[in-house]
Amino acid sequence: MSDCLFCRMVAGEIPADVVHETDRVLAFRDINPQAPTHVLVIPKEHHRNLAALAAADAELLAAVARAAGEVARQEGLVSDGGVEPGYRVVTNTGPDAGQSVDHVHLHLVGGRPLGWPPFPKG
Template identity: 55%
Template sequence: MSDDCLFCKIVAGDIPATVVRDDERTLAFRDVNPQAPVHVLVVPKRHLPDAAAVLADDPTLLSAMFASAVKVTEDEKLGDGYRLVFNTGKGAGQTVFHAHLHLLGGRDLGWPPG
């Protein structure tokens, strides 16, 4: 755990969040600034700064994050489609440097976005 990390504080229960899934290795909670009707963040319970660090440290943790996200899609009934996104690095828009997988759904997300 990192003492100054927002998501570590959420995992520890020091900052409240609307948790939608909690398992041994991951925590999934609603984004406070949703970009879609369903916008959930899936984070590892251990502090790792980004997706590349998760892969380097423990590739099975990436699988656990995706598995958690898929279970949330089932709970949220997103059978029509959803998007899973990692923003890795400042240039990609990552603002919290604790790995997190965005799950977006609940509307037509289309491609290209915008």
């Protein structure tokens, strides 16, 4: 999609700080990080949100999840023998949830303690 920011990144029209790439998935640093590690993991193929991706291509959804795990290991957020120190994966769907780009993306955040609940009540 020519008007989609992330599709333009995939096409190389807009630069991205890429940390991981496969034939179907791209992962790059968020330009407004909310933690020391904040990477967006996206399918290269355009899907509006997580539910749309799951309905259209479960294999691609699995590839995105695998890439998130690989990025977490690469960024030092998991140890060889366990899950320490840890990380969070978040996806937003729709404007009320904070989705600002209509291309499904996983936020992989870590590098500091992450509280729960993640957002203040309001």
